[in-house]
Amino acid sequence: MCFIMADCGDDDSQYRIKEGDCIVMKRGDIFKAAQIQPKKKVVFEKQWFFLDNAVGHLYGTVFETVSGGTLQPQKPKDTESSCDAKEAGTDNRNIVDDGKSQKLTRDHIEMFKKQGLKGQQIIQELIENSSTFRDKTEYAQDKYIKKKKKKYENTVTILKPSCRILAMMYHGREPGKICHLRYETLAQMLTLANVHAGSKVLVFETCAGLVLGAVMERMGGYGSVIQMYPGGGPVRAGVESFGFPAHFHDTLHEFPICHVNALLSGTLHTTGRDSSADEKQSSMVEEEKSQPDATQQGSPEEQSMETSAGDDTGQDQEKTQEEKRKEAKAQEKKVKLEEKRKKLAAAAALLEGRNADGLVIASRFHPWPVLMGLLKFLSPSRPFVVYSQYKEPLIECYTKLKEQGGTVNLRLTDTWLRHYQVLPNRTHPLLLMSGGGGYLLSGTSVVMDRSKPTCSQQAEEPAPKRLKLTDTEG
Amino acid sequence: MEKLFQYVYNLPQDQFNSARLHPPCAVCVAGTGSGSLSHAILRTIAPTGHLHTVEFHQQRAEKVAEEFKEHRVGHLVTVRNQDVCKDGFGVTGVADAVFLDIPSPWEAVGHAKAAMKKHGGRLCSFSPCIEQVQRTCEALTHQGFEAISTMEVLLRVHDVRTVSLPLPDFGPDASAQTEPDAREETPPTSTPNHPSITLKTTTPPREMPGHTGYLTFATKPRT
Numbered sequence: 001m002c003f004i005m006a007d008c009g010d011d012d013s014q015y016r017i018k019e020g021d022c023i024v025m026k027r028g029d030i031f032k033a034a035q036i037q038p039k040k041k042v043v044f045e046k047q048w049f050f051l052d053n054a055v056g057h058l059y060g061t062v063f064e065t066v067s068g069g070t071l072q073p074q075k076p077k078d079t080e081s082s083c084d085a086k087e088a089g090t091d092n093r094n095i096v097d098d099g100k101s102q103k104l105t106r107d108h109i110e111m112f113k114k115q116g117l118k119g120q121q122i123i124q125e126l127i128e129n130s131s132t133f134r135d136k137t138e139y140a141q142d143k144y145i146k147k148k149k150k151k152y153e154n155t156v157t158i159l160k161p162s163c164r165i166l167a168m169m170y171h172g173r174e175p176g177k178i179c180h181l182r183y184e185t186l187a188q189m190l191t192l193a194n195v196h197a198g199s200k201v202l203v204f205e206t207c208a209g210l211v212l213g214a215v216m217e218r219m220g221g222y223g224s225v226i227q228m229y230p231g232g233g234p235v236r237a238g239v240e241s242f243g244f245p246a247h248f249h250d251t252l253h254e255f256p257i258c259h260v261n262a263l264l265s266g267t268l269h270t271t272g273r274d275s276s277a278d279e280k281q282s283s284m285v286e287e288e289k290s291q292p293d294a295t296q297q298g299s300p301e302e303q304s305m306e307t308s309a310g311d312d313t314g315q316d317q318e319k320t321q322e323e324k325r326k327e328a329k330a331q332e333k334k335v336k337l338e339e340k341r342k343k344l345a346a347a348a349a350l351l352e353g354r355n356a357d358g359l360v361i362a363s364r365f366h367p368w369p370v371l372m373g374l375l376k377f378l379s380p381s382r383p384f385v386v387y388s389q390y391k392e393p394l395i396e397c398y399t400k401l402k403e404q405g406g407t408v409n410l411r412l413t414d415t416w417l418r419h420y421q422v423l424p425n426r427t428h429p430l431l432l433m434s435g436g437g438g439y440l441l442s443g444t445s446v447v448m449d450r451s452k453p454t455c456s457q458q459a460e461e462p463a464p465k466r467l468k469l470t471d472t473e474g
Numbered sequence: 475m476e477k478l479f480q481y482v483y484n485l486p487q488d489q490f491n492s493a494r495l496h497p498p499c500a501v502c503v504a505g506t507g508s509g510s511l512s513h514a515i516l517r518t519i520a521p522t523g524h525l526h527t528v529e530f531h532q533q534r535a536e537k538v539a540e541e542f543k544e545h546r547v548g549h550l551v552t553v554r555n556q557d558v559c560k561d562g563f564g565v566t567g568v569a570d571a572v573f574l575d576i577p578s579p580w581e582a583v584g585h586a587k588a589a590m591k592k593h594g595g596r597l598c599s600f601s602p603c604i605e606q607v608q609r610t611c612e613a614l615t616h617q618g619f620e621a622i623s624t625m626e627v628l629l630r631v632h633d634v635r636t637v638s639l640p641l642p643d644f645g646p647d648a649s650a651q652t653e654p655d656a657r658e659e660t661p662p663t664s665t666p667n668h669p670s671i672t673l674k675t676t677t678p679p680r681e682m683p684g685h686t687g688y689l690t691f692a693t694k695p696r697t
Contacts, residue, residue: 191514218518420626
C-alpha cells in the first residue's frame, strides 16, 4: 500500500497542465501540438480559443469550447448519449435516400450554434427533425449519431505529448515533413537500433526532430544522443513538442556532417584557433588567444574598432555609447562563438572514439552516402537502422554493404498495418488503410576483416539463374 | 543489458508495444510465457522502471525468474506465479502500461485496471482470434477504457536479388541495313552474349506470416 501513498503526493503535479507546458490537442483522430501561453489564441479544427483555462486540470481532460473562446471541462453526464432511441427499424428496404429527410437547414444549425447550443443538443435536434431516423436500424442510428458527433461536438482533449501521439500527429498533418514515416515503423526503428537508457546513439534525420525526440524519450535522459546534421544548423522543432525536462537536453549533442571527414582524418580543430565554420562572424572578433572571458575594456580589438569607426570628433560621450554598444555586441558574439566551439568539441569528443552503440538514419537524403559515412562511428557488434520512404535506395545500401563487408544480419523490411472496427455484429477491418509506412534496412556492425576477400555476396543471395527463366525462387 | 540483445523480439507487435515505454515506466505483463516480451520491455524501461509479470504455469514462472537473474536484471522485475484472471497482478495503482497475452484477456481487464495508476495508463492486449478481441473490447468499454483501437501489424521481409531478364529477339531490324555482323551469330538459345538486362530488386518470400494476432490498445482514464 505504501507504493500508492508514495505516488499520491508529487505525482499529481506531473499530471497537471501547467503554463508553459508543451501539449497536444486532440479531437477524434486529429492532433495538434501547442504550448500553453497566457492569453494566446490557438486555432484547432477551425476554432479559435484560449488555453488558459486548461491550466491546473489533469492531462487527458476533455474540454468544450464555449463562445468567447474559453475552455470548459466537459461534464461526464454530457458525454452520455441521451439519444436512447428505443424505436428502430429492422432494415432499410423502405428508406428512401432522397436527401430530404432532414428538416433542419444549414441556417437553423448556424442559429443553434449562435444560441450557444452544445454539440449534444444540436445532435438531438437533428435526430428529432429527421424523418427517417426512427426507421433506421439500431446500428444505422449508431453510425448516424457517431457521424454527427464528429461534425458538431466541439470538444478538445488536452494530452501530454509522447512519441506515439506526436508521430500520429505528424503523420496525419504533415507527413512530408517526416518523410512519410508511419508510427509503427518508428517504433520498430527504436527497437531495431536497441535504443535504451545509457547508450550512445547517433541520429541523422530530416523528420523535423521527431525521430530524435523519440530516441531521447526512450533514453529517459540517460546516455547521450548525437544529432548529425546537414547544412547550417540542426533542425529539431519536433523535439520541443515533446516537452522534455531541461536535463534531457544535456544528453543531446549535435555535430555538422560537413566536419565528419575532418574528424575522421584527425584534422578537425576544435580549439579556439580554428573558426572555419564561422568565418563570417569571426571577422569581427579577431581573438587569437583562447581566453573566452576577456571582459575588460581597452582590449586590442576594441581599440582597433575605435580607430576603424572613423569617428574623430571629440564628443567623448557619443563615443562611449557607440563603444559600449559595439563592445557589447562583439562580446555577445564572442560568447556565442565560444559556446558553439565548446559544443562542437564536446560532440567531437563523443564521436572520436568511434564507439557509438546505435545508429539511426531517417532522412530525405540518399541513405547510402549517409550510412557509409556514419557507420564508421559505430562500435562493432552494434545495431544500425536506416529508414527510407522508398525501397530502391535501401536495395543499393544492402548491395554495397554486402560488397564492402563490415555488417551482418542485413534485413530489408516494411510493415503492413490495418485497423479494425470492433462492435457487436459489426466487426470488420476499416474500409481504408494506410498504403505504406516506408522501408527499413537494419543490420549489425562487425569487425571488418580486411584479409578475406569479400565473398559474402554469395552467402545469402543465390547466384542469378541462367537466362532461360526469370528468377523465381529465393 | 548486452545479453538481452539476443532476445530481440522480432515480431512487430512487440516492437510496437515496447516502443511506447521508457524509463521510469512501471509495466505489468501477463502471461510471461518464454519471457521474450518481458526481456524486450526490460531493455526499454531500465534502469528506473519496473516490470511485474504473472505466469500461471509454475515451471515456466520459475524458469523465467532464473533467466532474469542470470541476465542480471532480477532487480528490475517481479515474477508472480498466479492466475491473473483470478488474482490479478499482485500490485495496485502502479502500472503505466499493461500487456495481456493470455487466452481470456477480457477476464483480466478489471485486474489490469486495478493494477494501473489512478492517473491513467495504456493497455495492450494480443489475441489471435477475433472473438477474443470482441469480448475484450466489450470488457474494456464496460470498464470505462477509452480510445479503444484494434489493429493488425505484419512484418514483410524483402529479399534482395540480382535478376537477369533476357531481351527478346525479334529478328534483324529491317530498317538497320548496316552492321550485319553484330546480328549474325544469334543462336536461338541464350548465350552469355545475348543481350539481357540485369537489375537489383527485391522479391517477397513465397510465403509470409499472414496473421499472428490482433492488437487492441486502450487508455485508462483517470479514476
